[in-house]
Amino acid sequence: xxxxxxxxxxxxxxxxxxxxxxxxxxxxxxxxxxxxxxxxxxxxxxxxxxxxxxxxxxxxxxxxxxxxxxxxxxxxxxxxxxxxxxxxxxxxxxxxxxxxxxxxxxxxxxxxxxxxxxxxxxxxxxxxxxxxxxxxxxxxxxxxxxxxxxxxxxxxxxxxxxxxxxxxxxxxxxxxxxxxxxxxxxxxxxxxxxxxxxxxxxxxxxxxxxxxxxxxxxxxxxxxxxxxxxxxxxxxxxxxxxxxxxxxxxxxxxx
Amino acid sequence: xxxxxxxxxxxxxxxxxxxxxxxxxxxxxxxxxxxxxxxxxxxxxxxxxxxxxxxxxxxxxxxxxxxxxxxxxxxxxxxxxxxxxxxxxxxxxxxxxxxxxxxxxxxxxxxxxxxxxxxxxxxxxxxxxxxxxxxxxxxxxxxxxxxxxxxxxxxxxxxxxxxxxxxxxxxxxxxxxxxxxxxxxxxxxxxxxxxxxxxxxxxxxxxxxxxxxxxxxxxxxxxxxxxxxxxxxxxxxxxxxxxxxxxxxxxxxxxxx
Amino acid sequence: xxxxxxxxxxxxxxxxxxxxxxxxxxxxxxxxxxxxxxxxxxxxxxxxxxxxxxxxxxxxxxxxxxxxxxxxxxxxxxxxxxxxxxxxxxxxxxxxxxxxxxxxxxxxxxxxxxxxxxxxxxxxxxxxxxxxxxxxxxxxxxxxxxxxxxxxxxxxxxxxxxxxxxxxxxxxxxxxxxxxxxxxxxxxxxxxxxxxxxxxxxxxxxxxxxxxxxxxxxxxxxxxxxxxxxxxxxxxxxxxxxxxxxxxxxxxxxxxxxxxxxxxxxxxxxx
Ligand SMILES: Nc1ncnc2c1ncn2[C@@H]1O[C@H](COP(=O)(O)OP(=O)(O)OP(=O)(O)O)[C@@H](O)[C@H]1O
Ligand SMILES: [Mg+2]
Numbered sequence: 027x028x029x030x031x032x033x034x035x036x037x038x039x040x041x042x043x044x045x046x047x048x049x050x051x052x053x054x055x056x057x058x059x060x061x062x063x064x065x066x067x068x069x070x071x072x073x074x075x076x077x078x079x080x081x082x083x084x085x086x087x088x089x090x091x092x093x094x095x096x097x098x099x100x101x102x103x104x105x106x107x108x109x110x111x112x113x114x115x116x117x118x119x120x121x122x123x124x125x126x127x128x129x130x131x132x133x134x135x136x137x138x139x140x141x142x143x144x145x146x147x148x149x150x151x152x153x154x155x156x157x158x159x160x161x162x163x164x165x166x167x168x169x170x171x172x173x174x175x176x177x178x179x180x181x182x183x184x185x186x187x188x189x190x191x192x193x194x195x196x197x198x199x200x201x202x203x204x205x206x207x208x209x210x211x212x213x214x215x216x217x218x219x220x221x222x223x224x225x226x227x228x229x230x231x232x233x234x235x236x237x238x239x240x241x242x243x244x245x246x247x248x249x250x251x252x253x254x255x256x257x258x259x260x261x262x263x264x265x266x267x268x269x270x271x272x273x274x275x276x277x278x279x280x281x
Numbered sequence: 282x283x284x285x286x287x288x289x290x291x292x293x294x295x296x297x298x299x300x301x302x303x304x305x306x307x308x309x310x311x312x313x314x315x316x317x318x319x320x321x322x323x324x325x326x327x328x329x330x331x332x333x334x335x336x337x338x339x340x341x342x343x344x345x346x347x348x349x350x351x352x353x354x355x356x357x358x359x360x361x362x363x364x365x366x367x368x369x370x371x372x373x374x375x376x377x378x379x380x381x382x383x384x385x386x387x388x389x390x391x392x393x394x395x396x397x398x399x400x401x402x403x404x405x406x407x408x409x410x411x412x413x414x415x416x417x418x419x420x421x422x423x424x425x426x427x428x429x430x431x432x433x434x435x436x437x438x439x440x441x442x443x444x445x446x447x448x449x450x451x452x453x454x455x456x457x458x459x460x461x462x463x464x465x466x467x468x469x470x471x472x473x474x475x476x477x478x479x480x481x482x483x484x485x486x487x488x489x490x491x492x493x494x495x496x497x498x499x500x501x502x503x504x505x506x507x508x509x510x511x512x513x514x515x516x517x518x519x520x521x522x523x524x525x526x527x528x529x530x531x532x533x534x535x536x537x538x
Numbered sequence: 539x540x541x542x543x544x545x546x547x548x549x550x551x552x553x554x555x556x557x558x559x560x561x562x563x564x565x566x567x568x569x570x571x572x573x574x575x576x577x578x579x580x581x582x583x584x585x586x587x588x589x590x591x592x593x594x595x596x597x598x599x600x601x602x603x604x605x606x607x608x609x610x611x612x613x614x615x616x617x618x619x620x621x622x623x624x625x626x627x628x629x630x631x632x633x634x635x636x637x638x639x640x641x642x643x644x645x646x647x648x649x650x651x652x653x654x655x656x657x658x659x660x661x662x663x664x665x666x667x668x669x670x671x672x673x674x675x676x677x678x679x680x681x682x683x684x685x686x687x688x689x690x691x692x693x694x695x696x697x698x699x700x701x702x703x704x705x706x707x708x709x710x711x712x713x714x715x716x717x718x719x720x721x722x723x724x725x726x727x728x729x730x731x732x733x734x735x736x737x738x739x740x741x742x743x744x745x746x747x748x749x750x751x752x753x754x755x756x757x758x759x760x761x762x763x764x765x766x767x768x769x770x771x772x773x774x775x776x777x778x779x780x781x782x783x784x785x786x787x788x789x790x791x792x793x794x795x796x797x798x799x800x801x802x803x804x805x806x807x808x809x
Contacts, residue, residue: 115680118681125673126675129670139684342788350795353802356806388784388787392780399777458799458802515661515665515780535618
């Protein structure tokens with residue numbers, strides 16, 4: 027069903043090489059290069075408009091970069107044919123910043139969509155897993171409602187359920203806790219860490235909630251105006267003396 | 282089941298009444314602000330320019346093809362009866378009186394009317410109209426009147442220019458496809474087409490321009506609900522404009538014989 | 539990135555002409571590629587019939603009132619016009635109905651119906667798909683290996699093609715009846731005289747159906763293509779919707795010209 031891994035020994039699960047992107051003459055991503063080892067969770071931080079969401083979409087193969095390439099599981103995303111790209115994407119779950127729920131489907135159908143697309147899961151099991159996921163994020167019994175009837179935070183959680191329900195080995199979260207209250211937000215983060223520990227998933231987590239991602243990520247990257255300002259492990263970020271890194275990591279502004 | 286059907290019909294009529302009433306109200310609002318005429322000068326010029334630039338190329342292409350098609354269709358009868366001298370008149374009469382204004386009006390509605398609804402609608406959903414009100418600027422005077430004037434004048438001009446383009450497109454088709462000499466074609470136009478034929482098309486253009494302007498502004502300024510709402514409003518606006526064009530055309534054809 | 543130098547007047551003039559040409563070329567090749575993709579999916583049997591049914595309702599049923607209204611008025615207008623024109627030359631109204639039916643089939647019923655559908659359905663499809671693009675729903679589909687062309691375009695293409703043919707047949711009826719009543723009340727032409735199939739051949743019916751088929755395939759393709767190219771928030775959806783009416787209407791007019799031109803020698807030889 028899914029694409030065979032093309033990783034050599036010691037290769038990172040995701041390799042981003044010199045990604046550059048222009049929009050209307052402006053450089054919105056400027057030579058971004060980083061590796062994400064298998065089983066690690068990268069926390070991607072940066073001010074609004076830095077290019078975080080765009081980088082994630084490029085890694086997912088949704089947007090074509092102007093320069094550079096992305097290897098996911100050893101495959102060059104830009105050169106895979108449509109069929110292989112589709113198979114690769116069965117390995118990826120993605121939470122979009124703006125939910126991206128299907129208006130024409132109710133919550134249950136939205137969450138079941140990835141399972142139905144992959145096929146081979148009996149209908150009763152699909153229903154059971156949808157119920158289980160919704161209960162996990164604190165939204166039991168809303169399966170029959172439509173996205174337009176939900177609040178922003180509820181949509182975010184439904185979007186989270188849809189991304190994780192097939193238990194994919196790769197997970198991309200674009201601000202998974204934006205607009206959530208602190209209690210729900212920490213529930214999501216705990217759930218996220220559990221999947222990481224139990225399933226050994228590789229993940230990228232974009233978030234403005236630095237304290238939220240500190241305990242769940244083991245690598246961090248900071249993007250500013252399309253440039254990668256910092257990229258490294260927890261120890262490295264704690265030792266960094268870059269001013270912007272310190273502002274983000276310590277959560278205060280010194281000017 | 283039945284009650285649901287009735288509710289749907291009721292809802293549809295409710296919506297229809299809202300829109301018909303809204304369009305009439307919009308027209309009244311515009312007329313009241315036109316007596317005495319006062320419009321924001323620069324804004325009106327800017328709109329005239331934008332409407333013209335946007336619509337001229339597409340309308341002229343449409344007009345040329347329309348002329349060609351009408352000549353092909355008339356040509357079938359003309360050949361049958363061997364009356365080649367009537368080709369210019371046969372095609373020209375329908376182009377000037379009916380098909381020209383209708384096709385140009387529909388294209389104008391698709392290009393300019395739809396764009397206008399989308400623009401005003403986007404301003405609505407991003408609260409820009411409320412921002413104008415907060416600055417004590419009347420959105421109808423500031424946004425609607427200049428568009429109204431621009432659309433009315435430009436559609437009239439377009440029909441005049443488009444008529445000519447259609448006749449030329451027809452002449453070319455007649456020469457190439459039907460082998461009717463261009464001189465014969467234009468002779469029959471000059472001798473048989475009356476000023477009245479041409480003018481009745483122009484009067485229709487003025488009326489279509491008013492209708493498209495009022496309808497597209499009404500649907501633009503009543504948008505609700507984000508990007509989806511804007512799309513829906515544009516859809517409704519072009520549908521209503523098409524209906525208005527045919528209804529107005531019928532009554533004017535009937536009145537101007 | 540350095541900004542390109544500001545072009546001079548000649549350059550601006552050239553770009554004003556070149557831009558629409560380039561745009562049109564990209565649009566045409568894009569639509570052709572999408573059409574090829576649609577046929578591939580259909581040949582592989584990847585058709586979601588429930589979505590097709592929903593689209594048939596959306597495109598067909600919801601257009602009935604609109605088509606009745608516009609084509610009804612068109613019938614009255616055309617007979618009015620033809621009647622006055624005939625009174626002026628021959629004064630003979632005997633053939634009014636027969637000639638009206640002929641030109642209705644060859645030209646007005648398919649083309650005006652298609653223009654109306656371009657207006658209603660062309661904007662609808664572009665707006666719907668466009669707002670799915672700007673709200674990232676299309677991206678979410680692609681991430682779940684649900685190709686947007688298979689999911690969104692194929693059902694609209696099939697439904698649009700079928701419904702266009704049905705609506706054109708319906709439009710012929712409506713328009714003809716409206717014309718008949720106009721003939722009776724405005725010119726005193728008896729319906730028995732008006733209903734006259736003498737001038738209608740199989741060829742006329744074929745021209746009508748071929749045109750309907752061509753428009754029915756073109757409109758959903760052009761509108762979907764425009765919708766999928768939407769970018770940039772709610773302003774982008776407005777852009778897509780307007781662009782769609784124009785592109786769809788223009789395709790109808792150009793296809794009409796091509797098909798009328800191609801059928802002319804046939805009809806002329808037969809008639
Ligand atoms: N389709 C597009 N067209 C034009 N510009 C774009 C497009 N997509 C992104 N951009 C630009 O790229 C830049 C990065 O956008 P991006 O959405 O990645 O920011 P972000 O880091 O995710 O910000 P936030 O934290 O607010 O979500 C922005 O300046 C944006 O204007
Ligand atoms: Mg973002």
